[in-house]
Amino acid sequence: MRALRVSALSDDLSGVSLDEVPEPQRRPGQLLVRVRAASLNYPDLLMTRGAYQLKPDLPFTLGMEMAGEVVEADADGAFRPGDRVAAGTRLGAFADLVAVDAAAARPIPPGTDDATAAALGAAYLTAYVALVRLGRLQADEWVLVHGATGGVGLAAVDLAQALGGRVIATSRSPAKLEVIASEHQPHATMPAAGFRDAVKKLTGGGADLVFDPVGGDVFDESTRCIDFGGRLLVVGFTSGRIATVPTNVPLIKGFSVIGVRAGEYGRRFPERGAENLDAICSLAAEGRIRPRVHAAYELADWRAAFDAMARSEHVGKLVLTP
Numbered sequence: 001m002r003a004l005r006v007s008a009l010s011d012d013l014s015g016v017s018l019d020e021v022p023e024p025q026r027r028p029g030q031l032l033v034r035v036r037a038a039s040l041n042y043p044d045l046l047m048t049r050g051a052y053q054l055k056p057d058l059p060f061t062l063g064m065e066m067a068g069e070v071v072e073a074d075a076d077g078a079f080r081p082g083d084r085v086a087a088g089t090r091l092g093a094f095a096d097l098v099a100v101d102a103a104a105a106r107p108i109p110p111g112t113d114d115a116t117a118a119a120l121g122a123a124y125l126t127a128y129v130a131l132v133r134l135g136r137l138q139a140d141e142w143v144l145v146h147g148a149t150g151g152v153g154l155a156a157v158d159l160a161q162a163l164g165g166r167v168i169a170t171s172r173s174p175a176k177l178e179v180i181a182s183e184h185q186p187h188a189t190m191p192a193a194g195f196r197d198a199v200k201k202l203t204g205g206g207a208d209l210v211f212d213p214v215g216g217d218v219f220d221e222s223t224r225c226i227d228f229g230g231r232l233l234v235v236g237f238t239s240g241r242i243a244t245v246p247t248n249v250p251l252i253k254g255f256s257v258i259g260v261r262a263g264e265y266g267r268r269f270p271e272r273g274a275e276n277l278d279a280i281c282s283l284a285a286e287g288r289i290r291p292r293v294h295a296a297y298e299l300a301d302w303r304a305a306f307d308a309m310a311r312s313e314h315v316g317k318l319v320l321t322p
Contacts, residue, residue, distance in 0.1 A: 002322065004094035004302050007059040009050035013306055016048050016062070018299065024092070026099040031079055031087075032072035033100055037114035037296065038063045038093040040318040041122050041151065042213075042238060045309050053261075056091060063093025063320075066100075067108060067117035077102050084108040086117040088125075090263070094299065096322045106277060109285045119291040119317035122262070123155035124280040129262040130211055130233045131160055132279075133272070139164030141208035144199060144225070146192060146218050147238060149176035151317040154292055156211045157184055159280075162288040168207065170195055170218075172312075179315045183292070192218055199225040206230060216241035223249055230255040238312075292316030 001023050008015030026032040044062050046052035067086040073079045079102060087105040092098045108117040131137045143160040147153035148169035157180065160167050167186040171177050177189040190198055192214070200206055206227030212219055216239030219232075223245055226232055232255055237243075250257055266273025283289045294314035297305040299322040308314055 001096035002299060003061045003092075003096070004063065004299065004320075005059045005061050006048050009048065009058075011049050013048055013303060016302075016306075018302060021061075021095075023097050024099040026072055028074060029077075029102055030099045031070050031077075031085065031102050031105055033066070033068040033085060033087070033098055033105075034071050035066045035093060035096060035098055035322045036068040037118040038066040038320045038322070039118040039122065039151070040305055040309055040320060041065070042236065042309065044094075045306060048306075054090070061092045061095055063095065063098070064088060064090055065118055065121040066093035066098060067114040068098075071097065073102065079105065084114075084117075086121060088121050088263075094302065094320055106281055109281070112284070115293045115296050115319045115321070116291050118319055119151070119293050120280065120284055121277075123151045123317065124159060124284075124289065124291070125266070125276055126152050126235060126260065126262040127156040127159045127211070128276050128280055129265050130235060130260040131156060131163065131165070131209065133265065133276070134258050134260060135209045135211075135231045135233055137163055137165055137209060140166060142166050142168065142203045142206075142227070143209045143211065144168045144170070144195075144207035144222065145186075145211045146170050146222070147213045148180055148186075148189075149173060149315045150213065150238070150312065151314070152213050152235060153211070154180070154184075154316050155289075157186055158289045158291075159283070160209075160211075161186065162283055165209070168195075168199060168202065176315050193221070196221050196225040203227065209233065211235060214239045215243050217243075219243035219245075223253070223255075226253065226255045228254040232257045233260050234258065235260045293319055295319070296321050
């Protein structure tokens with residue numbers, strides 16, 4: 001079968017190739033799934049460079065989440081061959097076939113296409129853990145979402161609104177913000193620089209929650225427009241600079257800085273992890289959240305998808321289809 005593998009770490013994708021490899025052999029408790037769609041996430045790009053916290057041994061197959069059709073399953077398990085499922089994989093989803101733990105799989109709701117199902121998991125789980133589990137979002141709180149046009153940022157915009165938050169969305173791209181304003185109607189949209197005074201004026205003091213997958217200058221400015229008792233959620237560093245903050249700043253302003261690792265949260269607290277997944281699946285089934293697939297690429301055209309991710313050309317999610 002085909003698999004998109006990293007055989008060497010590099011900054012230019014030169015160590016990535018679509019290879020022919022043996023089909024995976026599932027273990028008891030696992031499903032063998034034919035991949036129909038797999039969602040591209042920013043950590044996938046970082047892993048090709050060795051710049052993500054997960055550093056698998058080389059070579060490894062990329063891909064953190066997918067949707068597809070069950071080929072093999074335990075006879076006494078919950079799934080049967082032919083069932084449509086989506087699952088988080090951590091690795092291995094960018095391939096024709098993948099073996100996944102049955103406990104990590106969920107049925108795809110009727111009427112949901114494979115690309116949308118693949119786009120739901122990692123981004124919305126990150127948003128849910130950040131906003132609900134760690135951020136303790138309450139209705140009518142002000143939520144400042146940075147990187148709002150990317151996969152994770154847009155999931156946070158969508159989820160925060162579904163839960164009653166008042167969302168301020170930021171992005172470097174005015175054109176992308178127009179898409180967000182049209183399709184999701186946040187309370188306000190703002191540029192990703194120089195937002196401090198506008199946020200304070202709009203909120204009457206500052207944001208209650210800041211969802212920050214960008215870091216760098218965006219983080220620095222966020223510390224100046226967060227309200228007393230606010231929660232600044234550190235989700236990632238797509239800007240390339242890991243920001244620092246003198247401890248007297250959160251002390252004087254009375255806000256918390258909280259690190260978000262949704263996957264690790266689920267591994268440390270399996271029951272809560274399952275509850276998180278059930279919650280976002282229920283919201284999706286009810287039509288309260290709507291994953292946005294910006295574009296789907298054939299697996300053979302993987303480089304174009306990764307280049308689009310690197311250039312931040314997308315609004316929402318990019319998907320590969322074997």
